[in-house]
Amino acid sequence: MRSKSNNLGSILVMALFFTAILAMAGAITFGVIQNRYRQVHQTASWQEALLAAEAGIDIAVNEMRKQLFDPDNAWKSWSKAADPEGTEQITEANPTDGEVYYTSNVLLRKGEGGQRSYSKIAVDAPPFLIDRSGEQWYRVRSLGVAEVPGGAVAAGDKVDLRLRKFEHRVDRRTGEALSKSQATRLIEAIVKPVGTFRVALFGARTINLNNHNIEVDSYDSRDDDKSTNGFYDPNKRTENGDVATNGTLIQAGDAHIYGDAATNGGTVLDSSNVTGEIRNDFYQELFAVNRPKVNPDPFTPSTIKGTETILAKPGQPSQYLFNEINLSGSETLKIEGSGDGTPTYAQIVVTGDISMSGQAKIEVGEGVYLRIFVAGNVDITGNGINNPNSPLNLQLYGLDRPTNPDGSPQSPGEMKIGGNGGFRGTVYAPMYDVEMVGGGTTNPDKSVYGAFVGWTVRMTGVQAVHYDEALTDGGLVADYKVVSWFEDVR
Numbered sequence: 001m002r003s004k005s006n007n008l009g010s011i012l013v014m015a016l017f018f019t020a021i022l023a024m025a026g027a028i029t030f031g032v033i034q035n036r037y038r039q040v041h042q043t044a045s046w047q048e049a050l051l052a053a054e055a056g057i058d059i060a061v062n063e064m065r066k067q068l069f070d071p072d073n074a075w076k077s078w079s080k081a082a083d084p085e086g087t088e089q090i091t092e093a094n095p096t097d098g099e100v101y102y103t104s105n106v107l108l109r110k111g112e113g114g115q116r117s118y119s120k121i122a123v124d125a126p127p128f129l130i131d132r133s134g135e136q137w138y139r140v141r142s143l144g145v146a147e148v149p150g151g152a153v154a155a156g157d158k159v160d161l162r163l164r165k166f167e168h169r170v171d172r173r174t175g176e177a178l179s180k181s182q183a184t185r186l187i188e189a190i191v192k193p194v195g196t197f198r199v200a201l202f203g204a205r206t207i208n209l210n211n212h213n214i215e216v217d218s219y220d221s222r223d224d225d226k227s228t229n230g231f232y233d234p235n236k237r238t239e240n241g242d243v244a245t246n247g248t249l250i251q252a253g254d255a256h257i258y259g260d261a262a263t264n265g266g267t268v269l270d271s272s273n274v275t276g277e278i279r280n281d282f283y284q285e286l287f288a289v290n291r292p293k294v295n296p297d298p299f300t301p302s303t304i305k306g307t308e309t310i311l312a313k314p315g316q317p318s319q320y321l322f323n324e325i326n327l328s329g330s331e332t333l334k335i336e337g338s339g340d341g342t343p344t345y346a347q348i349v350v351t352g353d354i355s356m357s358g359q360a361k362i363e364v365g366e367g368v369y370l371r372i373f374v375a376g377n378v379d380i381t382g383n384g385i386n387n388p389n390s391p392l393n394l395q396l397y398g399l400d401r402p403t404n405p406d407g408s409p410q411s412p413g414e415m416k417i418g419g420n421g422g423f424r425g426t427v428y429a430p431m432y433d434v435e436m437v438g439g440g441t442t443n444p445d446k447s448v449y450g451a452f453v454g455w456t457v458r459m460t461g462v463q464a465v466h467y468d469e470a471l472t473d474g475g476l477v478a479d480y481k482v483v484s485w486f487e488d489v490r
Helices: 002-069 158-163 469-473
Strands: 102-110 116-124 138-147 182-195 201-208 215-219 243-245 249-251 267-269 308-311 318-322 325-327 332-336 344-350 354-356 361-364 368-374 378-380 394-398 413-417 423-437 448-460 464-468 477-488
Touching: 002 102, 002 116, 002 138, 002 182, 002 477, 182 469, 243 249, 308 318, 308 344, 325 332, 325 361, 332 368, 394 413, 413 448, 464 469
Parallel strands: 201 243, 201 249, 201 448, 215 464, 249 267, 308 332, 318 344, 325 354, 332 361, 344 368, 354 378, 368 394, 378 413, 394 423, 413 423, 423 448, 448 464
Antiparallel strands: 102 116, 116 138, 138 182, 182 477
């Protein structure tokens, strides 16, 4: 009996021993599996935090675009508060003064187990992000947050955890206590305004180059290899003189187009002299040209009829409101700047027509940036507009007109650009029929430099149009795009 009892005791001890071994093996296996499981979910949360941050950038850019096309609803659900890192003080209510941050907490996803990912977005406009043309660039900081399942324990290799900084009890940026573990990724992007002058010639409906001696090419006033002293040099010509339409027809005729020709599902007739691509997938959103709110400077005239001198000034532009500009004979309208060529600015709104004939001309002083908005028709002939500066310095805008249900103008305005002195500037008039008139001379002083947008664009007898590639960064803002993007891993 004692021997049998001893055997049973030994068996029980051995069973307990093997049970303990199995329990230990199970615990170790469970621990390894749990750690792997936690690591997989934490890695997924880390990646999801990045997706949330990237989505936040897109959301912010969309609000910027609303400023252009739906300003009443732009930033509507956003609050004026400090940035995600709490480094700035709020002093004003205008986001473009460089001191206010528009912020928003946007829930992007609620996934398995109730785990959420969202973004905290801050947008500001610091003064150091104003470019040389006076346009404000924006800085967007988007903090992507993804809740992490599996308890307040970090899983994975130490090397990986130095990169993937999970926050389990305290938010490392604000110092606030957390109720749930989270992964955060912070992205900073710089968003630049995109101007209205993206191609050399753009006709919303058609482009007609069906005349002789027409050339369209390009140069870049910012690059010495593509210009000379910032001006066009035929020996440095580039082939980005693109022409495009939202319509279905470009009549290229005998024109030499050193660039692309693009339609919206249409045809380029006589395209043998097009050096670039022939495309039929083009579309560009038309930007509304609204009349600026102008309070004319004191003691300025209300009508220009005859020789007159007005002043541009540094900083905020001089403001002028004219019923019309009507010059004939040898009459001259001068826009004088500082005299030493330093930048000065003027803005003119014309509620009626602009007409010039005979030897009449408009002279723009050195260093002057001039924007003209016109509601009536435009006939710039005579000696035209003398602009010794870059084409970006002279911008002529045709104000919007009543439209049909399909968006076409009920009665397009007429805008004729010509003159004996050529033309150096830009035109944006999507509700106007724009015609460029010239004598077909090879004299570069009588050529046309700049970019032109109209409902229709037609060239008759003009020897050449030289597109300055720097114009892509100028003109009224028609869109925004991200130009730099990096992750702040601090």
